[in-house]
Amino acid sequence: KAGVTQTPRYLIKTRGQQVTLSCSPISGHRSVSWYQQTPGQGLQFLFEYFSETQRNKGNFPGRFSGRQFSNSRSEMNVSTLELGDSALYLCASSFPGMEETQYFGPGTRLLVL
Amino acid sequence: EDKVVQSPLSLVVHEGDTVTLNCSYEVTNFRSLLWYKQEKKAPTFLFMLTSSGIEKKSGRLSSILDKKELFSILNITATQTGDSAVYLCAVAMNRDDKIIFGKGTRLHILP
Numbered sequence: 001k002a003g004v005t006q007t008p009r010y011l012i013k014t015r016g017q018q019v020t021l022s023c024s025p026i027s028g029h030r031s032v033s034w035y036q037q038t039p040g041q042g043l044q045f046l047f048e049y050f051s052e053t054q055r056n057k058g059n060f061p062g063r064f065s066g067r068q069f070s071n072s073r074s075e076m077n078v079s080t081l082e083l084g085d086s087a088l089y090l091c092a093s094s095f096p097g098m099e100e101t102q103y104f105g106p107g108t109r110l111l112v113l
Numbered sequence: 114e115d116k117v118v119q120s121p122l123s124l125v126v127h128e129g130d131t132v133t134l135n136c137s138y139e140v141t142n143f144r145s146l147l148w149y150k151q152e153k154k155a156p157t158f159l160f161m162l163t164s165s166g167i168e169k170k171s172g173r174l175s176s177i178l179d180k181k182e183l184f185s186i187l188n189i190t191a192t193q194t195g196d197s198a199v200y201l202c203a204v205a206m207n208r209d210d211k212i213i214f215g216k217g218t219r220l221h222i223l224p
Contacts, residue, residue: 004155033212042216043156043201056211090155100145100205100212104155 002026004093004105012111018079021108025072025093031055032074033102034066037088046089049074078110086112115140119202119215127223130192134218136202137184146178146185149201151217156201159187189220197222 005024013019025032033056034046045058049068066076072093078085088109092102120135136146145163149156160169162178162185169176173192178185189196199217206213 035214043203043214045212045214088154100147100161101158102212103158104149106154 004091004103006089006091006105006108008108009106010109010111012113013081014113015081015083017081018077019081019110020075020077021089021091021110023074023076023091023093023105025074025091026103029093029095029103030072031094032068032072033092033094034074034076035090035092036060037090037107038086043090046076081112083112086110115204115206115211115213117202117204117213117215119200119218121218122216123219123221125221125223126192128192128194130222131188131190132192132220134187134189134200134202134220135184136187136215138202138204138213139183140204140206140213142207143180144205144207147203147205147212148176148185148187149203151199151201152197159200192222194222194224196220 007022031050033048035043037043047054047066048056052068063079068074088107090104090107092104094102117138145161147161148159150159160176165180173190176187199219201214201217203212203214
């Protein structure tokens, strides 16, 4: 069974640009969560999608948005990039009702110059 | 404000030593506590704890939860260099199925 996949794996952008990251969950998983990980703040929750609806949202500015498609694949978008957005972005998927046992993807490392 | 605090932030020990990692939490509507191991990229799931006093064990790793004192420990006995990683503690809440992570403990095992 294929694991969670994320694309791209690495990305370099400049301030002011926007970026879209993609996450394909494990087959059968309908819940997808996104996290930002930085050395200073650790793993911080961005948002969670279930059945194409945002179910939870963390404390991030409106520049961070996401969506989920009918096949459970999810994308997150960051507009007007700032230097502080440089981080590892992880997505995790889980079976409905088993959100605790999330399976994480390898992450997308974003560098904003 | 809901929070999960891990200690120590980093730890360096020699191979063969036993280590204890700590995780304390203050959350509303606690549902479960989770431990993950993160080596290079993706965190991998270790344990889920929901009941106080019941030890979960997997090989040299074990963990226990104290819901009265609001903390959990993760023990690793006879450490090996392959145990070097960041260990993450997270708490899942009933409210909105939210999960909050601690900042992690970076463990380095010297050969």
